[in-house]
Amino acid sequence: MDKDTITRPFERFAQIDSWTEFWTLTVEVWERGVWGVDLGRILIAIGIFVLFMGLRRLFTWAVLARLERYAARTDTRVDDKAVHALQAPVRFVPVVLGVFFATNYLQLDGTVEVFATNVVRSLIIFTLFWAFFRLVTPLSFLMGRLERVFTSAMVEWLVKAIKTLIAFLGAATVLEVWGIEIGPILAGLGLFGVAVALGAQDLFKNLIAGILILVERRFSIGEWVRVEGVVEGTVESIGFRSTFIRRFDKAPVYVPNAQLSDSAITNFSRMTYRRIYWLIGVEYRTSIDQLQRIRERIETYVLESDAFVPPDQASTFVRLDAFNASSIDIMLYCFTKTTNWGEWLAIKEQLAYEVKRIVEEEGASFAFPSTSLYIESLPADRPEAFSPPEGEGKAAPAATGPARSPREDEADGQG
Structure with a gap:
């Protein structure tokens, strides 16, 4: 390749008078x-x-x-x-x-x-x-x-x-x-909603059930409820489709609103008072006087304590109730003023201490399941009872023959 071939492009580039044109572009x-x-x-x-x-x-x-x-x-x-x-x-x-x-x-x-x-x-x-x-x-x-x-x-x-x-x-x-325009969109959504409604009946059922629950005020957030056969715990939220209930072991449970609407619900948070119902069994050997004093002292304790509801506001009974298989039962039926579970347990514990103290101070005892066997007489042809001879701390040898006199035994010993 000659020198002119190599330098010709550069010469053309140098000779371009279009720098102004480039700047213009x-x-x-x-x-x-x-x-x-x-x-x-x-x-x-x-x-x-x-x-x-x-x-x-x-x-x-x-x-x-x-x-x-x-x-x-x-x-x-x-x-x-x-x-x-x-x-x-x-x-x-x-x-x-x-x-x-x-x-x-x-x-x-x-x-x-x-x-x-x-x-x-x-x-x-x-x-x-x-x-x-x-x-x-x-x-x-x-x-x-x-x-x-x-x-x-x-x-x-x-x-x-x-x-x-x-x-x-x-x-x-x-x-x-x-x-x-929003109008045609809403119309289209309406038709779409009808189609969705046919396939989402459970969703709308739960939604309507949730509205009914709120209108009827069956329970509120924070209340303790029990749904028979489903769950028992504290209500934390009520949603459009389901209700969030946390069990006492802290496990979360989501219950469909339709199921809550169709089930029996016990709302413990709306109790006016909290009940104590006991059957106190004492032994049959307890005398009538002891039974009367035990019953009267328990009743006095319940009536004089500020923790329990007076009889004019709630039913209160301390009565001899039944002769059970192994005990004489005294029924204790009363209500505490508090509905708080922890306070109720403390009151019930103190009542148990007092009942046990009263029963022991009256010289009686609590009964427990037991069975007693009483024999009035034995049949006439029964075998004669064997009475072993008295010894000096040693058991008598077993008799294998007819009874022997002491003299015969002594003679055998000398022979």
């Missing part, structure tokens, strides 16, 4: 940029957005600090909780401002401008409804009066329903901004 690309916006404006817009993101912490601190000062002037804690709930939406405000000023600086037009405007509107709607959504919980104290009519669980359901409604309205508003 570069400027043209820079000015056209993206969607008709030059790259310089795009970079400045990005800088504006980054600036607002950098001021995000400062903006949040300034706004929340002023709100907290206003809340500190009041005696209630509700406004403090409301300010705490607004922290996340307030922190999102600089993002919305950054997007707004950045897109406004770009001076968009046409379809791009409409798109950018819809984005900003959607962000504003999202921030507002997000704030409303988070304010529902701290402001739910306004529904506290409803607990006099409804249960706390139903008020909690109402709060959840309000949150769901706010989320739905926010989503519908955003869809309207983008030109999507």
Whole structure:
């Protein structure tokens, strides 16, 4: 290859008088940029957005600090909780401002401008409804009066329903901004809901059963209930489909609301008093006087103790009840004022100590299952009872022949 062949391209490159043309193309690309916006404006817009993101912490601190000062002037804690709930939406405000000023600086037009405007509107709607959504919980104290009519669980359901409604309205508003009509969507969902309902009958059954449970106020959160053959424990939450009950061994149990609606439920937390029912068995050798004194002393203890409900408010009995197979039974039937399980156990323990003390002080004893055999007479042709001879600490040898006199024994010894 000769020298001219090698240097010819470089000579053409050096001779190109289009450096100006290249620069013109570069400027043209820079000015056209993206969607008709030059790259310089795009970079400045990005800088504006980054600036607002950098001021995000400062903006949040300034706004929340002023709100907290206003809340500190009041005696209630509700406004403090409301300010705490607004922290996340307030922190999102600089993002919305950054997007707004950045897109406004770009001076968009046409379809791009409409798109950018819809984005900003959607962000504003999202921030507002997000704030409303988070304010529902701290402001739910306004529904506290409803607990006099409804249960706390139903008020909690109402709060959840309000949150769901706010989320739905926010989503519908955003869809309207983008030109999507919500009416046809709801109509389509209605038809879809009918199809779903046919295959989700149990879900709706549990939902309706949960509403009936709350309306009838069968139980509330924190109460001790027993569902026959299902579970016994403390109610922790009542959901749309099932109720969460924690057993006393701390095992969680999720019971469908339909099953709770159709089953017998015992609510121990709503007992007015708590019962003690004992049968105290004493021995048959106990005399009538002892029985009377034992019964009277137990009755006096129950009537004079402040732990038990008086007879005019609840049935109280201490009576001789029955002649059992191995005992004479004294029935003790009374109620304690407390319904707390631990306090009830302590009262019952103290009563057991007192009953045992009374029975022992009266010289009687508690009976236990036993069987006694009494023989009135033996048959006449019974064999003669054998009485062994008396010895000096040694057993007499077994007799193998006819009885012998002492003299005969002595003669055998001398022989």
